[in-house]
Amino acid sequence: MSHTRRDFLQFALNASVALGAAGYAASPLRALAQQKLTQDDLLRFDAKGQVTLLHFTDVHAQLLPVYFRPPDTNIGVGAFAGIPPHLVGEAFLKEFGIARGSAYAYAHTFLDYVDMARAYGRLGGLDRTATLVKAIRADRGDDKVLFLDGGDTWQGSYTSLKTAAQDMVECMALLKPDAMTGHWEFTFGEDRFTEIVESQAYPFLASNIFDAEWDEPVFEHTKMFEKGGVQVAVIGQAMPYTPIANPRWMFPRWSFGIRPDVLQANVDAARAAGAEVVVLISHNGFDVDRKLATVVSGIDVILTGHTHDAVPEAVRVGETLILSSGSHGKYLGRVDLDVSNGKVTGSSSKLIPVFSDVVASDPEMAAKIAEVRAPFEAETAEVLGRTETLLYRRGNFNGTWDDLICQGIIEERDTQIALSPGFRWGTTLLPGQDITRDDLYTETSMSYPAVYRNEMTGQQLKEVLEDVCDNLFNPDPFLQQGGDMVRVGGMTYSCAVNGTIGNRISDMRLSATGEPIDPARTYVVGGWASVNEGVEGPAIYDLMEDHIRRKGTVSVPDERTVKIVM
Amino acid sequence: MTLSRRRVLMLAAGAAAIPALQLFPGAAFAAAEDVTKMMADFSGGKEPQTGKITLTAPEIAENGNTVPISVDVDSAMDGADMVDAVMILADGNPRPEVATFHFTAMSGSAAATTRMRLARTQNVIALARMADGSVYMDKKEVKVTIGGCGG
Numbered sequence: 001m002s003h004t005r006r007d008f009l010q011f012a013l014n015a016s017v018a019l020g021a022a023g024y025a026a027s028p029l030r031a032l033a034q035q036k037l038t039q040d041d042l043l044r045f046d047a048k049g050q051v052t053l054l055h056f057t058d059v060h061a062q063l064l065p066v067y068f069r070p071p072d073t074n075i076g077v078g079a080f081a082g083i084p085p086h087l088v089g090e091a092f093l094k095e096f097g098i099a100r101g102s103a104y105a106y107a108h109t110f111l112d113y114v115d116m117a118r119a120y121g122r123l124g125g126l127d128r129t130a131t132l133v134k135a136i137r138a139d140r141g142d143d144k145v146l147f148l149d150g151g152d153t154w155q156g157s158y159t160s161l162k163t164a165a166q167d168m169v170e171c172m173a174l175l176k177p178d179a180m181t182g183h184w185e186f187t188f189g190e191d192r193f194t195e196i197v198e199s200q201a202y203p204f205l206a207s208n209i210f211d212a213e214w215d216e217p218v219f220e221h222t223k224m225f226e227k228g229g230v231q232v233a234v235i236g237q238a239m240p241y242t243p244i245a246n247p248r249w250m251f252p253r254w255s256f257g258i259r260p261d262v263l264q265a266n267v268d269a270a271r272a273a274g275a276e277v278v279v280l281i282s283h284n285g286f287d288v289d290r291k292l293a294t295v296v297s298g299i300d301v302i303l304t305g306h307t308h309d310a311v312p313e314a315v316r317v318g319e320t321l322i323l324s325s326g327s328h329g330k331y332l333g334r335v336d337l338d339v340s341n342g343k344v345t346g347s348s349s350k351l352i353p354v355f356s357d358v359v360a361s362d363p364e365m366a367a368k369i370a371e372v373r374a375p376f377e378a379e380t381a382e383v384l385g386r387t388e389t390l391l392y393r394r395g396n397f398n399g400t401w402d403d404l405i406c407q408g409i410i411e412e413r414d415t416q417i418a419l420s421p422g423f424r425w426g427t428t429l430l431p432g433q434d435i436t437r438d439d440l441y442t443e444t445s446m447s448y449p450a451v452y453r454n455e456m457t458g459q460q461l462k463e464v465l466e467d468v469c470d471n472l473f474n475p476d477p478f479l480q481q482g483g484d485m486v487r488v489g490g491m492t493y494s495c496a497v498n499g500t501i502g503n504r505i506s507d508m509r510l511s512a513t514g515e516p517i518d519p520a521r522t523y524v525v526g527g528w529a530s531v532n533e534g535v536e537g538p539a540i541y542d543l544m545e546d547h548i549r550r551k552g553t554v555s556v557p558d559e560r561t562v563k564i565v566m
Numbered sequence: 567m568t569l570s571r572r573r574v575l576m577l578a579a580g581a582a583a584i585p586a587l588q589l590f591p592g593a594a595f596a597a598a599e600d601v602t603k604m605m606a607d608f609s610g611g612k613e614p615q616t617g618k619i620t621l622t623a624p625e626i627a628e629n630g631n632t633v634p635i636s637v638d639v640d641s642a643m644d645g646a647d648m649v650d651a652v653m654i655l656a657d658g659n660p661r662p663e664v665a666t667f668h669f670t671a672m673s674g675s676a677a678a679t680t681r682m683r684l685a686r687t688q689n690v691i692a693l694a695r696m697a698d699g700s701v702y703m704d705k706k707e708v709k710v711t712i713g714g715c716g717g
Contacts, residue, residue, distance in 0.1 A: 215634065215679075243628040244711060255634070257624050467712040478625045479709050501687075 037103055039359050043135055046348040049338025050228025052140045053279060054133060056175075057150025057305030058327035060184075060425040061160035061168050062442065063369045065122035065356035067428040068328045069392040070310065072110045073564070075497050076287065078475030085286045085309030085324060096312050107330065107353035108310055114390055117430055121357040124329030126171050127369060128354045130362035132332050133175055144228040147175060148281045150305030150325070151182030151238070154196070156425050158380050158441035159373055164192050167372035169200065174365055177202050179223055183239030183246075183283045183306060187447045190251045205236025205281065207266050212255040221266050230277060230339045233270035235299075237263065237282040239306055241481035247448050249533040258288065258478055260295050267298040276342040279303065286311075286324050287477035293320035300344045301335055308394065308424045314349035323349055328427060330354060380438040385548040387435055388555040393426035393443060396472065396484050397495070397564065400556040401426055401443050405540070406489020407556075408547035409526040413453045413537070416510065417461070417491050419527035422468070422484030435548055441541055444528075449539035451528045459519035462505055465493065470501040485562070491517060494563040511561065601657045601691075608653045608666075608693055614703035619652070621692040621704040630710040632681045639676035639694045639702070643669070648697035649676035658688025684710050 076086030087095050089109050098104045106116035107123060137145050153172060154165035165188055179202055186193055197204040197219075207221040225232045239245070240258040267278050277300050282289055285307040293302060294317060301314070302322045310326030314335060325333030331351040338346035373380065393399040406418035426443040429435060456464075464486070471482040485495070494507040508517035517523070528540040548554060605614070623635045639649045648671065654664040667678045676694065684690075687709045694702045 241626060241628075244626060248628060255628060257626075257628070261622075464712060471711060481626050481711060 037355065037358055039131070039135075042352050042355065042358060043132065043139075045334060045336070045350065047140065048336040048346050048348050050144060050230050051232060051277060051337040051339060052136065052145045052227075053301060053303065053323075053333075053335040053337070054136060054145060054147040055150060055281075055303040055323055055325045055333035055335070056129065056147070056177075056329075057283075057303070057325050057333075058152040058308055058425070059124075059126070059168075059329045060152055060156030060327065060442075061154060061165070061445070062124055062157065062328045062427065063126050063159075063167065063171060063373065065125035065128065065354075066328050066330070066442075067117050067122055067430060068124075068330055069113050069117075069390070069394065069428040070108055070110050071395040073396040074309075075396055075473070075564075075566075077473045077498055080287050080290070080475075080477065084311050084315055085307065098312075103355065104312070104353065107355075108312065113392075113428075114430055117428075120355065123331075123356055124354050125356050125359075125361070126175070126329060127361040127365040128356055128359040129329060129332055130175060130365035131360050132352060132354065134362060136334065141228075146178045146225060146227055146232065146234065146279070148234065148279070148303055149175075149177040149180035150281055150303060151180060151283045152184045152305065152327075152425070153180065153182070155184035155187060155447075156442060156445050158438055158445060159376050161441065161445045161447075162376060163372070164188055165196060169196055170372055171365065171368050173201065174368055178225060179203050179205050179234050179236060179281060181205050181236035181238050181281050181283050183242055184446075186238075186242050186251045186254075187246050188250075189447070190253065193251065203236075205234065206238040207235050207263050208237055208240055208256055208259045210255050210257075210259075212253050215255075218254055222270050224270070224273065224275065228339075230337075231274050232277045232279060233267075233273070233275035234279045234281055235263070235266050235270065237280055237284055239283040239285075240288070245482045245531075247531045247533065250447070258284070258292070260292060263292070264296045264298075267296060271298055276339055277301070277337060277344060282306075285477070285480070286322070287480065289322055290315075290317055291477050293317040293322060300337065301347075303333065303335075310351055312351050314347070321347060321349065323351075325351055327425065380436065380441075382437045383434045384437060384440060384545055385435045385551060386553045387429050387431065387433055388553055389431050389557065391429040391435075391554075391556065393428075394424055394484075396422075397562045398485075398487050398560065399426075400558055401428075402487035403489065403559070403561075404554055404556050405443065405528075405544060406487060408544050409451060409528070409540075410490050412543050412547050413451060413526040415453060415490070415524045415526035417523050417525045418489035419464070419525060420487040420489070421527075421529040422472070422482065422486050423529075424483050435554070437545070440544055440548065444539075444541040444544060446529065448529060448531070448535070449541060450530070450535040451526055451537040451540050451543050452530055452535050453524065453526050453537060455522045456525045457519065458508065458517040458521050458523065461491075461517060461523065461525070462508060462519065465505045465508075466502055469495060469497075469504045473497045473504070474501075488561065492561045492563070494565055496565040498566065507563070598657070601655060601662050604653075604655060604663060605691070605693060608651075608695060609701040610695075610699065612699065612701045614693060614701045616703065618696075618702040619692055619694040619704045621690065621706050623690050623706040623708050626709040626711055627684055630684045630686075633684050633708060634679065634681050635690060636679040637667075637677065637692045637694075637704075641676050641696070643671055643673060643675060646698055649673075650695045650697050652676065652678065652695075653693045654680070654682070655691040655693075656682060656684055656688055657691060659683070659685050664690075684708055686710050 206219040308327035314321040314323040335349040393401040409418035
């Protein structure tokens with residue numbers, strides 16, 4: 001199938017029949033069907049009531065527009081199987097009534113990704129987001145709009161690493177968020193984290209961070225706003241498993257957790273203080289928030305992040321709306337609320353895909369982005385190599401970017417097996433694109449980058465895989481702590497996702513020979529992003545820079561090394 | 567900094583990766599009947615009821631070496647409605663008994679907070695014995711994980 005720029009103009013959406021059938025509100029997407037895609041189309045919205053919430057999350061320091069291939073594997077387990085956000089490809093299109101080949105299909109699915117990317121171009125760019133935010137504030141009136149940053153804002157680029165997130169801090173300031181929460185922000189360490197939070201004109205909210213010694217709240221948890229004459233309480237919830245998923249030694253005095261009882265108390269206190277609307281700005285992840293909405297009462301809207309799910313409209317769970325606004329700056333989420341007699345009586349919602357060729361660049365933000373990137377221009381633009389094949393990361397089990405990283409570790413550190421963490425962040429390169437230093441750092445920019453080289457027994461390897469797998473596929477989302485599955489190189493295995501810990505991983509083999517992994521034998525394993533203190537080895541970005549330069553041109557076949565057993 | 571080979575191994579892979587089981591190499595873990603016996607000794611053989619006692623523990627331990635827990639018993643601490651003692655057990659530790667708290671009317675309320683070491687994913691059990699001999703129980707599974715890989 002070939003796409004032309006012309007297709008871009010054809011904003012073909014399926015007849016919206018499926019939308020009604022699936023139980024979603026009459027879709028704002030429908031209005032865009034069969035029209036030329038313009039900025040006004042993207043902004044078109046069934047405006048309601050007195051309050052507009054704008055949600056921006058998990059940008060991972062991507063100031064510029066990106067390619068980001070949506071996952072082809074996003075498995076939900078137990079009660080969470082087969083429902084949003086655990087739908088990909090055709091099933092996703094069917095659920096939301098989106099036509100294959102349309103701009104929304106490109107924004108939300110991996111289908112025909114390379115052709116579609118060439119036709120529709122990149123999404124995101126903080127200058128484009130700024131244009132949309134300003135337009136909505138102007139249209140609705142500043143006094144009605146809350147702009148909330150869900151976190152994972154500071155980390156994920158060359159310039160954010162080199163400036164300790166100062167680039168993001170200065171750019172985000174221009175967007176004038178009303179509040180934020182976070183996760184990877186903490187990996188800059190307690191001192192830098194605190195310094196930034198104290199410098200910002202808006203609060204960092206977290207209901208679930210307590211002093212590890214005295215068990216007292218560390219941050220402000222709630223902020224009250226008056227919007228459109230309505231009292232709106234915004235409560236923050238940071239990533240509850242930050243000290244497990246990331247190095248606890250970087251912020252040893254802080255303890256996290258989901259703490260639903262604390263949240264309930266904070267919701268109740270906000271209501272008692274006169275809140276007519278309660279909004280949770282959350283970095284819990286979608287399934288955790290889906291469960292949270294059933295155990296904590298009184299939250300009208302959860303704006304959720306962390307799992308990078310781009311769900312076109314808010315999902316209703318009981319009396320709570322959950323909006324999940326994707327990642328990497330690809331989308332701006334919007335929820336309008338009609339409030340009467342202290343209750344939400346109507347709502348409309350959607351994600352606005354930020355097509356960078358359609359949305360105008362905001363001059364003020366564009367100038368700021370240019371300013372913060374200028375000192376690093378020569379370094380970021382330097383070409384390290386070229387890829388002949390699609391390089392992407394996101395998916396439950398593997399992506400070609402991590403296959404390349406695992407191969408790099410195996411070759412550069414002379415190991416039999418490589419492990420690469422299941423991060424959900426990291427952008428996409430199309431076949432034929434140069435790999436710049438900027439591109440490499442979208443996959444590797446972080447503050448604990450050492451690549452270790454170690455011996456592990458087959459039994460230890462299995463225990464690691466089982467443990468990480470349970471953190472992804474435990475049927476109770478409150479027990480899911482991490483990202484996607486750890487990536488492996490040099491070995492293959494089968495994974496029964498619906499199993500239990502200790503029983504999911506089987507048939508582990510060395511890929512080179514097909515020989516089964518012996519539990520008693522010792523293997524040389526390399527990996528990066530260990531959460532332990534004092535890990536020694538080269539930084540992953542340096543190792544991969546050498547590797548890509550040495551290869552010149554890379555070609556990574558999209559081979560599935562994990563056999564998924566449902 | 568020089569690292570011994572042993573130290574390097576401990577740093578392995580998201581290597582909190584050394585499974586928690588090995589925190590007690592060769593240790594014999596408590597048998598289920600040991601825990602049952604400890605509970606029976608504490609309760610005087612009475613079947614524990616649900617209610618009254620609330621055990622608060624994290625779903626997943628941030629650090630298995632120091633897991634904060636707290637117990638709270640709904641009691642007037644007066645007359646017959648009096649908590650005599652609260653026992654905490656960890657059924658997957660080599661030594662399951664963690665603590666026993668004793669209360670009097672002077673305690674005012676029957677609440678306590680402590681930290682405990684958990685060798686692996688297991689149940690934490692809290693039993694409250696009332697002055698009238700009745701026994702109440704709450705139980706929470708706490709997951710002890712290797713961590714890392716958080717996206």
